[in-house]
Amino acid sequence: MAILSLRNLTYAYQDGATQRYVLSDISYDFEPGRFYAILGNSGSGKTTLLSLMSALDAPRSGEVLYQGTDIQKLGYEGFRRNHVSIVFQSYNLIPWLTATENVLVAMDITDNKLPADQRAVATNLLSYLGIDATRAERRVPQLSGGEQQRVAIARALATNVDLILADEPTGNLDETSSEEIVQIFKALAHEHDKCVVVVTHAAEVANEADEVLNLSKGVLGEVTGGAAVAAAVAPGDPMVAAAAAPGTPAFAAPSGPAVAAPGGPVSAAPAVPSTAAPAASDSDSEREALV
Ligand SMILES: Nc1ncnc2c1ncn2[C@@H]1O[C@H](COP(=O)(O)OP(=O)(O)OP(=O)(O)O)[C@@H](O)[C@H]1O
């Protein structure tokens, strides 16, 4: 069963006397255990779509269903608190707190049942994401961008939600950190049954996704095949155009190595956190075992 369904979603904003449509009649089913990438030119409405999917804004018409129930009926606030987490390009961590404290703050907000020893959970989550005990006690500015994004993902997981949305999460990261973060998202979907939806401009991220979607002219469509992914990323994206030397493709050919070979930087991606849930009961699902 779909975890999140979009039903005829439309979004428009008022510009003087004119209604400007950003999203028009979007319907799609997101499944658990899958990693989705959403591509689209700047201004195509990707962040707007994530806002509707995370109840930060309401559609003009249509519905967002969480496990079959309209999130408006569930209550936007409760849905945000208990069912969905967002990871941002700029991490959005609280700078005067340590990595661990940032994760603990998130655990305070949710109504979801969490193990009693929340500090142990935070430490294990951070460790799962490659933040060791020393770094976990550092304040945010003393961590690298890649490390900060890992903390933001730990925070997103700390509330034990099964829907993770990310808005250009690798946009500020170098290639290696970016690959590692993508491998983390993949593992969350494939090994922990999360539904992971990532908005990205990067073909390297999209090439790793189970489903690639493209948002264009307010319509969400599926993209099939690596060449189509490269085409969906490239047009109208000045960053891509600027990066490509004349006569060379903006991105590696679809058959090229989208990520490092095993044993490369990707091997730094986390192992399955078998020790991640000291306080969780054995009967909990694997998904719950993350916290
Ligand atoms: N409430 C609003 N009021 C005014 N304009 C809005 C509103 N919501 C969205 N827009 C406009 O809709 C368009 C889509 O914005 P959105 O941020 O979703 O694009 P995006 O695909 O995320 O772009 P980027 O890749 O640059 O982040 C933009 O032109 C934005 O300014």
Ligand SMILES: [Mg+2]
């Ligand atoms: Mg955006």
